[in-house]
Amino acid sequence: MTNYYEVLDKNLVAVDCVIFGYDISDKELKLLLVKRKFEPEYGKWTLPGGFVKKDEGVLEAACRVLYQLTSLKDVYMEQSYAWGDVDRDSGGRVITISHFALIKTHELDPVMIEASVAHWRSISRLPKLIFDHRRIIDRAYKELIDRIKVKPVGFELLPEKFTLVQLQDLYEAIYQRKIDKRNFRKKIISMNLLEKMDEKEKETSKKGAYYYRFIPSRYEDFKRQGFYFNLDVQ
Amino acid sequence: MTNYYEVLDKNLVAVDCVIFGYDISDKELKLLLVKRKFEPEYGKWTLPGGFVKKDEGVLEAACRVLYQLTSLKDVYMEQSYAWGDVDRDSGGRVITISHFALIKTHELDPVMIEASVAHWRSISRLPKLIFDHRRIIDRAYKELIDRIKVKPVGFELLPEKFTLVQLQDLYEAIYQRKIDKRNFRKKIISMNLLEKMDEKEKETSKKGAYYYRFIPSRYEDFKRQGFYFNLDVQ
DNA sequence: ATATTTAAGTGTATAATATACATTAAATGT
DNA sequence: ACATTTAATGTATATTATACACTTAAATAT
Numbered sequence: 249m250t251n252y253y254e255v256l257d258k259n260l261v262a263v264d265c266v267i268f269g270y271d272i273s274d275k276e277l278k279l280l281l282v283k284r285k286f287e288p289e290y291g292k293w294t295l296p297g298g299f300v301k302k303d304e305g306v307l308e309a310a311c312r313v314l315y316q317l318t319s320l321k322d323v324y325m326e327q328s329y330a331w332g333d334v335d336r337d338s339g340g341r342v343i344t345i346s347h348f349a350l351i352k353t354h355e356l357d358p359v360m361i362e363a364s365v366a367h368w369r370s371i372s373r374l375p376k377l378i379f380d381h382r383r384i385i386d387r388a389y390k391e392l393i394d395r396i397k398v399k400p401v402g403f404e405l406l407p408e409k410f411t412l413v414q415l416q417d418l419y420e421a422i423y424q425r426k427i428d429k430r431n432f433r434k435k436i437i438s439m440n441l442l443e444k445m446d447e448k449e450k451e452t453s454k455k456g457a458y459y460y461r462f463i464p465s466r467y468e469d470f471k472r473q474g475f476y477f478n479l480d481v482q
Numbered sequence: 483m484t485n486y487y488e489v490l491d492k493n494l495v496a497v498d499c500v501i502f503g504y505d506i507s508d509k510e511l512k513l514l515l516v517k518r519k520f521e522p523e524y525g526k527w528t529l530p531g532g533f534v535k536k537d538e539g540v541l542e543a544a545c546r547v548l549y550q551l552t553s554l555k556d557v558y559m560e561q562s563y564a565w566g567d568v569d570r571d572s573g574g575r576v577i578t579i580s581h582f583a584l585i586k587t588h589e590l591d592p593v594m595i596e597a598s599v600a601h602w603r604s605i606s607r608l609p610k611l612i613f614d615h616r617r618i619i620d621r622a623y624k625e626l627i628d629r630i631k632v633k634p635v636g637f638e639l640l641p642e643k644f645t646l647v648q649l650q651d652l653y654e655a656i657y658q659r660k661i662d663k664r665n666f667r668k669k670i671i672s673m674n675l676l677e678k679m680d681e682k683e684k685e686t687s688k689k690g691a692y693y694y695r696f697i698p699s700r701y702e703d704f705k706r707q708g709f710y711f712n713l714d715v716q
Numbered sequence: 717a718t719a720t721t722t723a724a725g726t727g728t729a730t731a732a733t734a735t736a737c738a739t740t741a742a743a744t745g746t
Numbered sequence: 747a748c749a750t751t752t753a754a755t756g757t758a759t760a761t762t763a764t765a766c767a768c769t770t771a772a773a774t775a776t
Contacts, residue, residue, distance in 0.1 A: 253521045253574045257536040258492035261566075261577055302491040302575060306566025330564040330579045332495075332540025340487045341536060343495055343563045413724075430726070431764065440567045453723040454773040482764065647753075664755070665735065687752040688743040716735065718776080725770070733759070741754070746747100 258445040262344040263310040263382065264297035266328065266388035267318075269368060270418055277421045278347070278353070278368040279385065280317065281375070285365070288339045295385070296366070297344065310347040319357060324350040324404040326395070328388045334379050348388040350404035369464055370416040372424075376413040396422055397480040400441060403462040411449045411457035419479060431481050439477065441466050496578040497544040498531035498615065500562065500622035501552075503587040503602060504639040504652055511655045512587070512602040513619065514551065515609070518597070521611040522573045529619070530600070531578065544581040551600055553591060558584040558638040560629070562622045570614050582622040584638035606658075630656055631714040634675060637696040645671070645683045645691035653713060665715050673711065675700050 267280035284294045296317050300309040310325055328346040336342070353368070361368075369375060371389065374382070396402050402418055403410075416432050436442065443463050448456030470477070501514035518528045532547040534540055544559055560581040570576070587602070595602075603609060605623065608616070630636050636652055638645075650666050670676065676698050682690035701711070 251574055253494055253576070256494055256533045259495045259534060259536065260487055260490055261493045261495060299487075299490045300493060300566070300577070302493065303568055305568050306564060306577060309566075326565060330540055330561060331581065332543075334535070334537060334539050342487070343534070343540060345566065352757090411724090428765075429724095430766085433725080434727095434759095453771095455722075455724050455771045457724055467621055528771075576749050645753090646718075662736075663753095664737085667754080668756095669734095684743090688745085691753055704725075720775070721773085723771095726768090728766095730764080732763070734760100735759080737757095739755085742752090744750085746749080 260340065260342045261300040261306070262297050262342050262482060263300060263313055264295040264307060264346045264384060265310055265313050265325075266295060266346060266348040266385055266411065267314065268348060268350050268371075268388075268392060269356075270404065270421065271353060271368070272406070272410075272414055272417075275417045275421050277371045277418075279291075279368050279371055279374065281369050281377070282317070282365045282367070286470070292378045293375045294378045295346075295381045300345075305466075306345050307347075310345075310349075314349055314351075317364065318351065319360060320351060320355060324401060326391075328384070328391055328449060331380060331384065333380075338379070341437070344384075346384045346388060350392075350401060352405065352407060354407055386405050393422060400462060400467055400477050402479075409445060409459040409461055413452075413457050414449075415460070427481055432479070435479060435481050436460055439470065441470060441477075494574065494576045495534040496531050496576050497534060497538070497540060497547055498529040498578050498580045498618060499544055499547050499559075500580060500582040500619055501548065502582060502584050502605075502622075502626060502639065503590075503646060504655065505602070505642075506640070506648055506651075506688065509651045509655050511605045512668060513605055513608065514585075514600050515603050515611070516551070516599045516601070518612065527609045527615075528612045529580075529615045534579075540579050541581075544579075544583075548583055548585075551598065552585065553594060554585060554589060558635060560625075562618070562625055565614060565666045567614075572613070578618075580618045580622060582626060584626075584635060586639065586641060588641055627656060632711055634696060634701055634711050636713075643679060643681070643693040643695055645693060647686075647691050648683075651693070661715055666713070669713060669715050673704065673709070675704060675711075 249384060269278045269280060271278055280296065281293050281294050284290055284292050296313055298309060298313040300306055306326065314323060315321060325347055328348050330343060330345045332343045334341055338458065374385065406414065412433055415436065416427055416429065418426055441462060442460040445459040445461060447459050449459055450456040502515060503512045505512055514530065515527050516530050518524055518526050529550050532543060534543040541559065548557060549555060559581055562582050564577060564579045566577045568575055603666065636649065639652060646667055649670065650661055650663065654661055661687055675696060676694040679693040679695060681693045682688040683693055
């Protein structure tokens, strides 16, 4: 096939993944970072990333990078931004398309993470990163804050069953501010997207707190009825 | 320089521009579309686009495409999305990064647009477009609706001086619904971002409507004071 | 068995914001 | 001076957001 495209400049295209996880016990939002395994910037902290292959979609590449690192599939993954400045990578011209992923940290094989080059780092205490990766993270984090206000994506970071205290802690960790307990509960309960379970979580208190589950089908109904998720509460 | 990147797959990277304009007299939101000048899909309707050169930033490429078509510089341009499916372009593997631009249609040289391959088409009566360009537009249009609710970008589509009727007409054209006149005016006036001029627009009515101007420095103050632009009004 | 401790769970009053809605004002042409 | 046309304006009500403090349940210690 003769192809008009063949005379044109081609570029390296990469994906970088801003992988968010939430540590339910220390109540901190974390990022999964790695040390770079090739030059330039060998051994430096970087976002997990990789190059987009000829026969591979961009989203597919991002999911592959995540899978290779975590063995996780069916993860919440959203495109963030295409970073296209000519000089953003000191090794050559690379256009990278950043994504953010939300993973349930307890689903990660602890042996694997121990053995791997990946490390969880608190969002509030990040190491120095290569290139523009800090800006990439900042943007993804802002997008996460915006998203979690208006879409029920927080549950992607929590176990299947969680208490309302844990859910609020997660929101407080992401918003980086306190939320009024009664207003928060009023709002999430009123949307009727959660199912209260009979079981209680008893590790953190004598009284115990009821577990809840997010019910995706209820959210589908909710949307169908023209309602909008909102947990932008003070 | 030895380079670890040299063995990797490279890809064609394009930019496509969703160029919004507003026709103040027929009160319609329009897109600037062109007919494709090369194979495949020669002669078919397409978004204005181009390939990203080796030594050119992605945003820079989008601005170049816009400039070549309109001779306009310093235009509102925002990245929309990177479209990366392997088979999205029937001519070969092309990753395209779509952008949306907001231009003041009256600033376009009418002779140039007449002579060029570009045509304004109403957003509500688009022709059949190549590849995934319709999806690209749909996404950009949704983003525009979201953006214009919370950022004063509507003024990018209007002349320097405009009436409140014209501003509301623009919002109604974008939202594709009627807005209550008093509530709309109450909200935009209360933000104190507009300056009322002494002059009146007298073409469309005997009484005439006062012209207003958007004052960017007031918006800077407004933000500095922690306020948020909002014209999400019924 | 009773008291103490700890975190979970709950309601209401007030403030702020959004909405619905109809008349008057200004200018021109007849 | 009257008719016509579009611009401009205010208020009452409904909805939503916010601020705020005590009670409950269960385990543990006395």
